[in-house]
Amino acid sequence: MNRPTDRSAQLFQRAVGAMPGGVNSPVRAFGSVGGTPRFLQRGAGSHIWDVDGNEYIDYVCSWGPLILGHAPQAVVEAACQATRRGSSFGAPTEIEVQMAELVKQCFPGIELLRMVSSGTEAAMSATRVARAYTGRSKVLKFDGCWHGHVDALLVRAGSTGLQYGVPDSAGVPQGCASDTLVARYNDLDSVRQVLAGSADDCAAIIVEPVAGNMGVIPPRPGFLQGLRDLCTQHGILLIFDEVITGFRLALGGAQERYGVRADLTTLGKIIGGGFPAAAYGGSAEIMHQVSPLGPMVQAGTLSGNPVALAAGVTTLRALQQPGVYELLEERAAQLEAGLSEAAQRAGVPVRCNRAGSMMTLFFTEHPVTDADDLAHCSSERYAAFFHGMLDRGIAFAPSYCEAAFVSTAHTPEDIEQTVAAAREVLAQL
Numbered sequence: 001m002n003r004p005t006d007r008s009a010q011l012f013q014r015a016v017g018a019m020p021g022g023v024n025s026p027v028r029a030f031g032s033v034g035g036t037p038r039f040l041q042r043g044a045g046s047h048i049w050d051v052d053g054n055e056y057i058d059y060v061c062s063w064g065p066l067i068l069g070h071a072p073q074a075v076v077e078a079a080c081q082a083t084r085r086g087s088s089f090g091a092p093t094e095i096e097v098q099m100a101e102l103v104k105q106c107f108p109g110i111e112l113l114r115m116v117s118s119g120t121e122a123a124m125s126a127t128r129v130a131r132a133y134t135g136r137s138k139v140l141k142f143d144g145c146w147h148g149h150v151d152a153l154l155v156r157a158g159s160t161g162l163q164y165g166v167p168d169s170a171g172v173p174q175g176c177a178s179d180t181l182v183a184r185y186n187d188l189d190s191v192r193q194v195l196a197g198s199a200d201d202c203a204a205i206i207v208e209p210v211a212g213n214m215g216v217i218p219p220r221p222g223f224l225q226g227l228r229d230l231c232t233q234h235g236i237l238l239i240f241d242e243v244i245t246g247f248r249l250a251l252g253g254a255q256e257r258y259g260v261r262a263d264l265t266t267l268g269k270i271i272g273g274g275f276p277a278a279a280y281g282g283s284a285e286i287m288h289q290v291s292p293l294g295p296m297v298q299a300g301t302l303s304g305n306p307v308a309l310a311a312g313v314t315t316l317r318a319l320q321q322p323g324v325y326e327l328l329e330e331r332a333a334q335l336e337a338g339l340s341e342a343a344q345r346a347g348v349p350v351r352c353n354r355a356g357s358m359m360t361l362f363f364t365e366h367p368v369t370d371a372d373d374l375a376h377c378s379s380e381r382y383a384a385f386f387h388g389m390l391d392r393g394i395a396f397a398p399s400y401c402e403a404a405f406v407s408t409a410h411t412p413e414d415i416e417q418t419v420a421a422a423r424e425v426l427a428q429l
């Protein structure tokens, strides 16, 4: 089953001599699963190929952006045409208006939005505008949630924070984090406790409406509405970090799926269609704080980049076609059922958490509903599963603190092949 990894190994050897850990984002280094990171050469649809010529069915999908799969023809064409017209101007362009109007159609709570280039920038800016609008200092986040590498939000952070055991990053002075409050995900009582005595100075509660960075953890029934009610009660702005869930769970993201409206929303990943684009937005009253209208400063050289937005608008228009989310649901449900059945057949205790076309297979018999539950999950078994699947041409996330994504390009045959491989791997765990 062993597949050649010589070229990846050679490239990794060179990479570590030029970049920290040989990567440009920590999770890519395979730190929590071990082994040689695969250097990829190309992707098409639901498949990717590494530099040694190995082919894989891809469930990473660039960590979420590629909901249409790799290199969809219409997206590639739109990006090429936009590039030929000039890749960046640092001046307003029509595609930015089209993107903003498209997002407003899908997210009724967004009256004005500002494009930025990464989810980190979107989260940083959304918390800043919340502080500007309310005049308050504190921001409450949840243990295990990840909002990019914003200084003040690198507290009990998920994703990379969890994978490398640094939920509170080095280099973030206490002064930066002192206004950050932390509560337990899916636990409204913990929110009430944390807010007791500080609600009047809390500008925002920022939450992943479906957590995707401690593995996938859906909100318990009532959790999101409870946050909504607490925010309304205390004059706190509710920020939904929909960088993953926006356009993933529905055209209107988690807000459409769960029927809870945020005061501010961050978006990313899918709205760039595989290119760097993200956004934050909310009511006109709040967003009038943002320069040049108001006193809150935020700017960006490549914000609203016309090539990225040509890819993003093309992607969103494809998602507006009838039947897309039903297809994603059907494929993802097929995968969830197949993996769960394979584990049961092998007598391996697993919990598969899924919301729409994002899911995580946890190796535990306990329910996984917050960051503390990760202590019951076997990272060793996940690593063995990951490599067993990789050796069989199936690429899951190199960490169980991440999500697996299904795209519209994944076929029933892809899912069947994945489940067949899982049966073999789980039987050997």
Ligand code: KE4
Binding pocket: 025, 026, 027, 028, 063, 117, 118, 119, 120, 121, 123, 146, 147, 148, 149, 159, 160, 208, 212, 213, 241, 242, 243, 244, 268, 269, 278, 402
């Ligand atoms: P970026 O700055 O990476 O574009 O977005 C940060 C971000 C914000 N909010 C949520 C909910 C996110 O999931 C992310 C980024 N997600 C990670 C995957 N867990 C990106 C992959 C990586 O860090 O390499």
